[in-house]
Amino acid sequence: MKMLPEKTVERLSQYRRALMLCSAKEKQHIYSHELANLLHITPVQVRRDIMLIGYSGTLRKGYAVDELIDLIGKILDSEEGLNVCVVGIGNLGRALVKYFKGKRTRLSIVAAFDNNPEKIGNEYKKVPCYPVDQLSKIVKEEDISIAILTVPRQVAAQVAGTIVDAGIKGIINYAPISINVPDDVYLGEYDMTTSLEKAAYFVKMS
């Protein structure tokens, strides 16, 4: 299948989560406007996204919840699953491990890395913590393809280099500085300072 637009991919992830809540409540069909309300977007956008993934609803009945969940799974998930590591196991790293651990069968956090001797060798939510200099080795052993970077600003660039050299294919960067990666490595940057300053600007201006 052709690559979907970024924003559609983001919404598919959110549709799935909303749909799984519906499924848990035994709701079997859902209208585009209902799904739209759950995500606070428009019904047209929902229908367009669903059109893009090639699914069809039933007129006057809406979309079959479980079918749509399965289809989104086929699109978003890798058949064999992907392994993820967290680099930097401070508060933010632990929040991520705690949140993701066990949430998805096809996306699992299998290792953490840190340089604090007190943390190395420990497990957090059953995820073992290794020293950063073993990153390359463990990434190969455990076949890890995505790294979540939650280290302090000062070491972010250097650690990012280590991660890229280890052959990681995607990095999610929560460190408060932009990092540099080759073109063939996916990079998502999420900067909490920027989020907060942006909110402050729009609150001030409104």
Next chain:
Amino acid sequence: MKMLPEKTVERLSQYRRALMLCSAKEKQHIYSHELANLLHITPVQVRRDIMLIGYSGTLRKGYAVDELIDLIGKILDSEEGLNVCVVGIGNLGRALVKYFKGKRTRLSIVAAFDNNPEKIGNEYKKVPCYPVDQLSKIVKEEDISIAILTVPRQVAAQVAGTIVDAGIKGIINYAPISINVPDDVYLGEYDMTTSLEKAAYFVKMS
């Protein structure tokens, strides 16, 4: 001044941080292409953003670092400063407090809220923790205008209601569900599951 585009506001926050690092290294001028490299964007975009905020560089010399920092401050920061609270002081809430505390003079985290009795009454990085049912009172007393929401999914909707009722003007939602707020309240939603699933999709497809 007229409202700036969202993306420009985000980049201004990042320009400022990069510029402050330059300033700390006693670098006094910076070219658009240097600033662009630090953020991994194009020089044209840097120049266009700087044009939008009405600043001018010097031909062949670039932009004066400290002047630009000051101007971005005038645009992003409120003169009187804004107060912020964190609602839900788990790992993620603590990560945010630890990271922001003392970072900005015009944007301070002044309170945390939680319902866990072990946390109430404690301070974390000098930020006091109150029970959620005192939110409205404390928000008024401390003149808080922005809330960062880091509570579990199950209670997010309800807590969001409490926050809106207390008169908060901006919410940054890190809870893994979309929340509903009136039109006049700024809402930024940052969903870590979506970030990770998006990365997985593009890694898989690349």
Next chain:
DNA sequence: TAGATTGTTAATCGATTAACAATC
């Protein structure tokens, strides 16, 4: 049938990039 809903194309909007004039 009338109303509600899906599916899809075309128009619009917002953001980025290309092109280039100005000038040190």
Next chain:
DNA sequence: TAGATTGTTAATCGATTAACAATC
């Protein structure tokens, strides 16, 4: 002068929304 750089308009690109046909 030639080359490097800023500043700005116009073109392009990507995403959303409006409009509407189809149909249960």
